[in-house]
Amino acid sequence: xxxxxxxxxxxxxxxxxxxxxxxxxxxxxxxxxxxxxxxxxxxxxxxxxxxxxxxxxxxxxxxxxxxxxxxxxxxxxxxxxxxxxxxxxxxxxxxxxxxxxxxxxxxxxxxxxxxxxxxxxxxxxxxxxxxxxxxxxxxxxxxxxxxxxxxxxxxxxxxxxxxxxxxxxxxxxxxxxxxxxxxxxxxxxxxxxxxxxxxxxxxxxxxxxxxxxxxxxxxxxxxxxxxxxxxxxxxxxxxxxxxxxxxxxxxxxxxxxxxxxxxxxxxxxxxxxxxxxxx
Numbered sequence: 386x387x388x389x390x391x392x393x394x395x396x397x398x399x400x401x402x403x404x405x406x407x408x409x410x411x412x413x414x415x416x417x418x419x420x421x422x423x424x425x426x427x428x429x430x431x432x433x434x435x436x437x438x439x440x441x442x443x444x445x446x447x448x449x450x451x452x453x454x455x456x457x458x459x460x461x462x463x464x465x466x467x468x469x470x471x472x473x474x475x476x477x478x479x480x481x482x483x484x485x486x487x488x489x490x491x492x493x494x495x496x497x498x499x500x501x502x503x504x505x506x507x508x509x510x511x512x513x514x515x516x517x518x519x520x521x522x523x524x525x526x527x528x529x530x531x532x533x534x535x536x537x538x539x540x541x542x543x544x545x546x547x548x549x550x551x552x553x554x555x556x557x558x559x560x561x562x563x564x565x566x567x568x569x570x571x572x573x574x575x576x577x578x579x580x581x582x583x584x585x586x587x588x589x590x591x592x593x594x595x596x597x598x599x600x601x602x603x604x605x606x607x608x609x610x611x612x613x614x615x616x617x618x619x620x621x622x623x624x625x626x627x628x629x630x631x632x633x634x635x636x637x638x639x640x641x642x643x644x645x646x647x648x649x650x651x652x653x654x655x656x657x658x659x660x661x662x663x664x
Contacts, residue, residue: 387414400643402663403663422449422531450531451533454585497637522540525540552607553609625650
């Protein structure tokens with residue numbers, strides 16, 4: 386089992402050091418994307434940490450805006466690069482610098498082996514979701530002036546090109562699925578439909594896989610432990626009081642962590658799991 390991890394970064398260097406210390410090994414592959422908005426000093430620190438590691442590729446930076454298509458574009462470029470660089474991997478997992486592994490490499494490999502070659506993309510049927518979720522696909526969103534702007538006009542194709550599925554922006558994608566999306570016209574079809582919606586990373590891969598030959602084998606559990614509070618726009622930061630739930634979850638990653646909120650949780654998890662820690 387060989388895994389490609391794409392880690393997207395823009396701040397919190399210390400937390401990236403904890404993630405890399407726990408996750409890095411010479412058998413898997415790592416693609417690191419640093420947001421183009423990040424300071425040069427931050428980028429230079431990432432290069433200093435990763436630049437000489439033989440199985441790490443520093444992806445070409447693009448400007449990433451929360452809620453915009455640039456999030457999906459970063460993933461698609463990472464998938465394309467992984468296929469070109471490395472011929473023998475099995476799964477592609479996208480991570481952020483605020484994630485942390487809940488199992489050692491052997492445990493992660495066993496978890497992925499149980500997928501039996503299928504992809505894990507969480508999908509929820511849109512008509513079953515609340516109106517505040519469904520409206521995200523109705524209006525057009527564009528990225529400019531350092532943010533995503535929602536225009537007060539509906540998508541022109543809203544009535545006859547419906548977006549039917551929504552889910553988490555964090556996935557486990559098989560190499561077979563990744564190779565298929567490189568050449569299938571269905572990829573561009575859903576690029577056009579999802580490019581202007583709010584939070585397209587929660588719609589694009591979901592609708593793509595459900596409109597593909599991989600729909601039948603898809604798994605819904607993406608292997609992430611995340612805590613959401615009612616009506617919250619973003620997941621709750623995990624703290625030491627959550628550690629029992631985290632460790633009993635059976636997941637392979639948890640998010641999100643913030644050392645400015647709880648500086649001890651990663652230390653406790655590393656000790657409990659047996660992960661290496663930063664020097």
